[in-house]
Structures are given as C-alpha cells and as structure tokens.
Amino acid sequence: MEKTPMMVDQRIVARGRYYAGQAGSIFYRALRDRGALLASRCKRCARVLWPPRTTCGRCFSQLTEADMVPVGPGGILETFTRVAYAEPMHPRPAPFYYGIVKLDGADTGMAHMIDVPDGTEPAIGMRVKAVFKSERKGDILDIRHFIPE
Amino acid sequence: MGKSTADAEPIHIDMTVDVPYRFAAGTFMEKFLIELRDNGRFFGVACPRCGRVQMPPRVVCAPCGVENDAWVGLGPEGVLAGYTIMYLPLTDPTTGKPHQPPFVYGSVKLDGSDSVLDHLIHIEPDPAKITVGMRLRPVLKPRAERIGDLTDILYFEPAPGPARRR
Numbered sequence: 001m002e003k004t005p006m007m008v009d010q011r012i013v014a015r016g017r018y019y020a021g022q023a024g025s026i027f028y029r030a031l032r033d034r035g036a037l038l039a040s041r042c043k044r045c046a047r048v049l050w051p052p053r054t055t056c057g058r059c060f061s062q063l064t065e066a067d068m069v070p071v072g073p074g075g076i077l078e079t080f081t082r083v084a085y086a087e088p089m090h091p092r093p094a095p096f097y098y099g100i101v102k103l104d105g106a107d108t109g110m111a112h113m114i115d116v117p118d119g120t121e122p123a124i125g126m127r128v129k130a131v132f133k134s135e136r137k138g139d140i141l142d143i144r145h146f147i148p149e
Numbered sequence: 150m151g152k153s154t155a156d157a158e159p160i161h162i163d164m165t166v167d168v169p170y171r172f173a174a175g176t177f178m179e180k181f182l183i184e185l186r187d188n189g190r191f192f193g194v195a196c197p198r199c200g201r202v203q204m205p206p207r208v209v210c211a212p213c214g215v216e217n218d219a220w221v222g223l224g225p226e227g228v229l230a231g232y233t234i235m236y237l238p239l240t241d242p243t244t245g246k247p248h249q250p251p252f253v254y255g256s257v258k259l260d261g262s263d264s265v266l267d268h269l270i271h272i273e274p275d276p277a278k279i280t281v282g283m284r285l286r287p288v289l290k291p292r293a294e295r296i297g298d299l300t301d302i303l304y305f306e307p308a309p310g311p312a313r314r315r
C-alpha cells in the first residue's frame with residue numbers, strides 16, 4: 001500500500017440552458033438593448049421584486065409588463081463574501097467578492113460581483129452602482145460588476 | 150402577459166456547470182484501484198458474518214454492520230445484471246466529457262461478487278442483441294495508460310463462447 005493516501009480526480013460537467021421566461025425575457029432584453037434594470041412592482045403589496053416575475057410570491061397577484069419599473073443602477077450592499085478559491089463555474093478567477101445589492105427602488109437584492117479599490121474591503125451598507133458592458137448579449141454578466149458609487 | 154410580450158424574443162442563456170473534484174479513495178478503495186491499475190485484477194471484500202462479497206469494496210458490510218476483512222479475487226468475467234440504452238450524452242464523471250449516444254450502460258456482476266459495477270457495455274445498442282445474464286469480460290487500458298480509476302476499464306464486452314444465462 002502506498003504511504004500517501006490515494007486521490008481520485010473526477011469531474012462533473014452539466015450543460016444546461018436556462019429559459020428566462022416572460023418576465024425574465026423582458027428584463028434581459030431591456031438590459032441588453034438599453035442597459036436598463038427592471039423589476040416587478042406588486043401594486044397590492046407595494047413591493048418591488050427583483051428579478052421581475054409574473055406572480056407575486058406573497059399575494060399571488062398577476063404581474064404584467066405594465067407593472068415593471070426601473071430600478072438601480074445604484075444600490076446598497078446588503079452583504080458580501082470573499083471568494084478565495086478558483087472554480088471553473090465562477091465567472092472570473094479568485095479572489096473576488098460576491099455581494100447582494102438592493103438596487104434603488106427594489107425591495108429584494110441582486111447577487112453580483114463587487115469590486116473595490118485594491119487594499120480596501122467592501123462594507124455592508126455602502127453605496128454601489130452597476131457598471132454595464134458596452135457589448136451586451138442578454139445575460140446577467142452584461143453587468144460587469146458593481147463598484148463603489 | 151400582453152400580446153406584445155408573447156410575440157417578443159424569448160431569452161435563453163446557455164450555462165455549463167463544471168465541477169472538478171477530488172476524493173480520497175480510502176484504504177479499501179485504494180487497494181481495489183491499485184490492483185486494477187497494476188495487475189489488472191478485481192478484488193472485493195467478504196463479510197465475516199453473512200459472507201456477502203462487496204465490490205467496489207467497503208470497510209463495513211451494510212446489512213450486518215461488521216467490518217469486512219477477507220479480500221476475494223473476482224471475475225474478471227461476469228454477467229450483465231441490468232442495462233440501459235442511453236440516448237442522451239451522459240457526462241462521464243471521471244472525465245467530464247459526454248459519451249456519444251446511443252450507447253449501452255450496464256451493471257456487471259463479476260463472478261464471485263454479490264454486488265455490481267456500473268460501466269460501459271461495448272455492444273450494439275439494440276435490445277434484441279442484449280440479454281440480462283449474458284456473459285461479459287472487461288477490456289482494460291494497456292498497463293502504461295492505467296491511472297488507478299474506473300476509466301482504467303475501457304468497457305465490458307460479450308465474452309466469447311455461447312451465450313449463457315445464470
């Protein structure tokens with residue numbers, strides 16, 4: 001028997017296709033074509049939900065395109081984590097920060113990458129803003145990252 | 150939603166989940182994999198109480214809850230215990246690469262074992278030509294290419310001779 005424990009390397013790859021649906025498609029088209037961020041406003045609960053959807057999860061109101069409102073691009077960093085390990089499924093090499101940003105006008109948060117100047121850390125409650133790519137293709141990485149406002 | 154929405158371009162986003170991982174084989178699986186790699190042989194372990202032979206080997210016999218202690222040489226031939234014809238490109242967990250469908254994936258009960266090993270079966274994907282109980286033999290990579298995981302087995306193929314059931 002070998003002295004060092006035997007390690008076995010394996011790899012799972014799952015290729016999938018996410019269908020954004022009615023509300024999601026409106027969101028991604030607006031993001032791609034206009035660099036706009038949309039959320040769904042439920043008139044009954046007076047909540048603004050991101051990502052936009054066709055049903056309010058609390059009161060089950062049907063939400064339509066007419067209920068969509070612009071949010072952001074600024075917002076407040078609600079929480080964050082520092083990614084210290086590299087994984088192929090991450091959109092960039094480690095280390096970097098993921099955070100949840102409550103966009104201005106929204107009541108729920110968006111997870112995305114947070115970039116702060118070298119030598120500094122994000123802080124909960126800080127103002128941040130979305131930075132959009134110039135060439136956008138209709139996915140969430142059309143937002144490059146959030147940076148301090 | 151309104152007509153304008155239904156007529157509008159639906160958005161879909163291709164995503165790939167790619168998870169490389171590493172596990173420690175442990176003492177029993179390590180012996181199994183090293184025997185496979187170095188000697189091209191299959192080993193299981195027998196339970197001292199019920200005599201059940203497990204392959205791949207486990208430290209504990211699950212029904213009895215006692216430690217397995219006796220190594221038993223198995224196969225290398227065995228019988229097909231069950232199979233499926235895959236029409237989707239199943240991802241091989243050892244490489245992360247998909248297999249080109251259609252292909253046959255089956256459970257092989259090696260001679261002397263009470264459990265099965267799932268692997269590729271090299272046979273025409275036609276139910277008329279596949280029989281549960283048919284005799285199979287493993288085809289391994291050449292010694293120099295074996296690395297000590299289950300890809301050291303290329304596939305199982307029908308053993309020569311008349312088809313036998315058991």
